[in-house]
Amino acid sequence: MSPHDQPITRAAPREACRRRFGEEPLTEHLDASAAPLRDLHAFIAGLPKAELHVHHVGSASPRIVSELASRHPDSKVPSDPEALVDFFTFTDFAHFIDVYLSVVDLIRTPEDVRLLTYEIARDLARQQVRYAELTITPWSSTRRNIDERAFMDAIEDARKSAEAEFGTVLRWCFDIPGEAGLEAAEETVRLATDDRLRPEGLVSFGLGGPEIGVERPQFKPYFDRAIAAGLRSVPHAGETTGPQTVWDALTDLRAERIGHGTSSAQDPKLLAHLAEHRIPLEVCPTSNIATRAVRTLDEHPIKEFVQAGVVITVNSDDPPMFGTDLNNEYAVAARLLNLHEQGLAELAKTAVDVSFLDEPGKARIRQEIDSYTASWLAP
Numbered sequence: 001m002s003p004h005d006q007p008i009t010r011a012a013p014r015e016a017c018r019r020r021f022g023e024e025p026l027t028e029h030l031d032a033s034a035a036p037l038r039d040l041h042a043f044i045a046g047l048p049k050a051e052l053h054v055h056h057v058g059s060a061s062p063r064i065v066s067e068l069a070s071r072h073p074d075s076k077v078p079s080d081p082e083a084l085v086d087f088f089t090f091t092d093f094a095h096f097i098d099v100y101l102s103v104v105d106l107i108r109t110p111e112d113v114r115l116l117t118y119e120i121a122r123d124l125a126r127q128q129v130r131y132a133e134l135t136i137t138p139w140s141s142t143r144r145n146i147d148e149r150a151f152m153d154a155i156e157d158a159r160k161s162a163e164a165e166f167g168t169v170l171r172w173c174f175d176i177p178g179e180a181g182l183e184a185a186e187e188t189v190r191l192a193t194d195d196r197l198r199p200e201g202l203v204s205f206g207l208g209g210p211e212i213g214v215e216r217p218q219f220k221p222y223f224d225r226a227i228a229a230g231l232r233s234v235p236h237a238g239e240t241t242g243p244q245t246v247w248d249a250l251t252d253l254r255a256e257r258i259g260h261g262t263s264s265a266q267d268p269k270l271l272a273h274l275a276e277h278r279i280p281l282e283v284c285p286t287s288n289i290a291t292r293a294v295r296t297l298d299e300h301p302i303k304e305f306v307q308a309g310v311v312i313t314v315n316s317d318d319p320p321m322f323g324t325d326l327n328n329e330y331a332v333a334a335r336l337l338n339l340h341e342q343g344l345a346e347l348a349k350t351a352v353d354v355s356f357l358d359e360p361g362k363a364r365i366r367q368e369i370d371s372y373t374a375s376w377l378a379p
């Protein structure tokens with residue numbers, strides 16, 4: 001039975017947090033002096049969670065990528081999951097984008113879109129993710145001749161099926177691939193605001209791709225239109241460029257949350273501003289290491305963020321590509337921030353609090369987190 005066929009249970013088994021492609025449980029990130037490794041690991045695996053910064057194509061599991069690569073042998077993406085491990089090893093951010101786009105090229109039909117989206121929801125549910133805001137780049141698919149109506153129907157069908165079958169609530173963030181410029185911006189905001197196309201699950205509007213040479217202010221008119229249509233602003237900023245990109249995202253794009261914001265640690269005034277105005281950073285520790293945005297986990301500024309009073313969430317970004325998943329990112333946070341069960345539960349509740357889910361949905365997940373934690377800690 002493949003891991004994808006196994007039933008999804010709410011009482012998460014002492015499931016290991018698989019690292020890259022089914023390797024043994026990852027325990028290098030847990031502090032042996034705290035709760036026993038196995039217990040904290042198991043606590044995380046069963047903890048109800050929300051993920052706010054995770055990409056659609058970037059979440060294609062090795063099985064899906066392998067399946068799609070075998071359907072499209074003209075692709076340079078290997079169909080052998082083991083060969084994928086090397087293929088998903090990057091020298092820098094630009095290399096990551098190249099690899100990312102080779103996977104984008106594998107998504108060629110509405111059925112590919114639906115299958116990918118549904119399987120991502122299954123993977124999230126297996127980690128007890130109750131809610132996720134999945135970042136999708138529709139321009140990348142429509143420019144590859146996937147019909148826009150069929151694209152929207154495919155993601156919405158997967159979203160409704162996943163909620164009914166896995167209990168995982170998905171919402172969409174549509175993002176502009178910044179490097180593709182204003183033509184992509186125009187198409188993205190059209191797809192996001194045209195009432196005949198806009199999917200029911202769409203809640204936010206983002207900006208991704210390389211930041212170097214892609215100034216945020218040029219996208220202000222498009223974010224203004226998206227915000228006017230009721231969408232929330234969540235651009236990437238400060239991932240591979242300095243704190244000015246974060247300032248620009250705040251002032252020109254009216255960001256309510258910042259994707260990564262890693263370089264904010266270089267600017268004490270920016271940290272103070274983020275803390276004062278409670279603007280969360282969507283922190284993706286392993287992503288920053290994999291793309292070489294940060295050299296080592298111990299050098300990651302996540303601790304500085306917390307010490308400055310900045311609200312943070314922890315996320316996986318492009319999990320299979322970075323050899324991680326959300327459980328592992330929680331294990332990383334536990335080690336770097338010295339968190340135990342209560343601290344991890346608070347981290348999970350913060351993600352729920354700053355999400356764009358409705359209040360009844362937030363209350364339900366908060367209650368689940370509290371009940372789970374209380375029963376875990378009961379003598």
Ligand SMILES: O=C(O)c1cccc(C(=O)CC[C@H]2O[C@@H](n3cnc4c(=O)[nH]cnc43)[C@H](O)[C@@H]2O)c1
Pocket residue numbers: 055058097100101104135136137139140141175176177178179180207208209210236239287317318
């Ligand atoms: O689709 C195309 O043909 C295309 C042409 C030119 C440029 C692009 C992009 O830049 C797509 C980038 C795409 O990557 C997504 N992504 C995933 N993880 C990250 C991340 O950590 N930082 C930034 N971007 C990321 C994002 O959704 C972008 O839209 C595409």
Ligand SMILES: [Zn+2]
Pocket residue numbers: 053055208236259317
């Ligand atoms: Zn991202």
